[in-house]
Amino acid sequence: MHERLTTDCGKVAGPRGLLDVGRDGALWKDVLRGLTAVFALQDVIILGYIAATTVLLLWAGPAEMQSESVHRNLACIAATVLGCVFARRATFVAPVIRRSVYRLVLVGIFLQNYLSLRHILPIVRSDSLDMELLRVDLFLFGVEPALWLERFNTRPIVEWFSFFYFSYFFICFFSMVLAIWVDRPGRATAQYAIGTALVYCVGQLGYMVVPAYGPIVALSDAYQGPVDGGFFWGWVIRVVQSGGAMKDVFPSLHTAAPLWFALHTFQRARADRRLLWPASVTAFFSANIIVSTMLLRWHYAIDVVAGVALAVGAAWVTPRLAAWEERFRAGLGHSQPWIFR
Template identity: 30%
Template sequence: MDLITILLIVVGGVLVMTMAASVIVIGFDSISKARTELRHQIRESGPYLVGLGVVYLLNKLAHHLTTTLSGIIGVNITDTLVAIEGGLVGQLQALLPMQAAVWYFTFAYVFGFAFVLVFPIIAYLLLPTQRHLKELLVAYMINYGAGTVFYTLFIAYGPRRALPTEVGQPMFEQFPEIMTLTAAINTSSNVFPSLHTSMAITVLLFAWWTREEYPRWLWISAVFVLSIVVSTMYLGIHWLIDVVAGVILAVASVYFARWFVAWADNRNVPNPHTSLETETQD
């Protein structure tokens, strides 16, 4: 199966999941009411949407460069991760040896991850205030940027590569075509920290803050995020240390994102003293 076919399957699946979540979480009435203000909301959040697109594009364009640079200056910490953590991931796989677990966690890792990143962008775009969407997009940008830096500075192979006799790779064994997709997005030496974890936890933090606007999204996202985090280890891709680092990165990204948006919004608020002076002069 070629890359285009795999992408079409993933996009189609995520589209169906997003449409279903829109009905369950947002509701037809809220969607209809928000449509009248959609142009204004897009205009307000436009720079942040464009910024995320630029960061993602630059990240993809610089992928070969950063991989080459990592080979020159990167520190290989794989042995350190093995020494600290040992066969924990292998033990996790042994606890859930069922075929159903492979299917479930593969679904969470591929489809669930893309869904939890896309849906909140649509949901927050439909809110009267765009603050949450701006903060989310900035947090995404920080996650991607920090991930690029860490992946350049540190070379680390996941459990399936470092301990092939103790840790399996059930997703790639059951669905070898997915390797085509993952190879196009990332390299096997980029595991510290886990961006799947950091991005998913970022979404969950925002789901908590917007629980009054979207109470159902908090519970839906919690199930997906927990599944995604566990899947990164169960599938032999990440160490627990990568996951912990991903959680820390998520918290830091959200903190700085909220600070930045507050600072940017305050800059755009007219100074009342300046306005008063202008009126007096007139």
């Protein structure tokens, strides 16, 4: 038996060296097994997003609300980690409590991340790319759709699309309740969570890469008059002014999120035909919301195109990521991430 073995690289390694490599491989597998026992793919996506925004905040230099925003991000990271540890490792607590806490933590972190954008976006990027987005629209379409649609600025039409624009918040809420609270936990839940995390995290990073106020602010002088709205338009304005991020234009998450929910439900309807009508209703609302984003002057057309691309991309990649995660976890001896025992 040879005492020394030659590696593929031409280097000589003794038996002890090979043993160390084996130990290192086993060590890394143990580390992966431990991390996977605590974190699912959607947790990693969310933590990665918060870490990225924290780095961008620190990189931006001193600014008002910077320190508070960084501390808020760090608190979100801590809450996410603690929520995951409690949900998947505190097995002495009843599963119903652990899974409820985990769901509440995820929803709370999503909401907090969005509400924080109002302070984060001006710090990360103080400039505006509205004119660049306008030029893209003019190049692609020959006109600015948000301006062209002013011909439909009448009370009945505005109220119709304001209702659908406002319905976005209810679509988000009910899709979340049905997917992670009502539906039986499994691969479909994982797909919903991964896809939703991707849509919102990628979309919100897009706000930081392409900061803009939208046509309602940047092109205000080009309109012949204000939006002729009533009850529903008033609600839209109040919600945006009280909690909107103000520079959340590219991509349009009002486009991406409802469309992603519709596509996800259509995918599930292939196996369960009962979901066909909820998917169709969501798609109808999504189509009206897409038009409303431009008619109500919030978005440029290129924002909508980017939102559609984000939703379609999430619908394509999410089933593949969920299947990969399931195989990866099984290889390490773990069950699906939404099953708590």
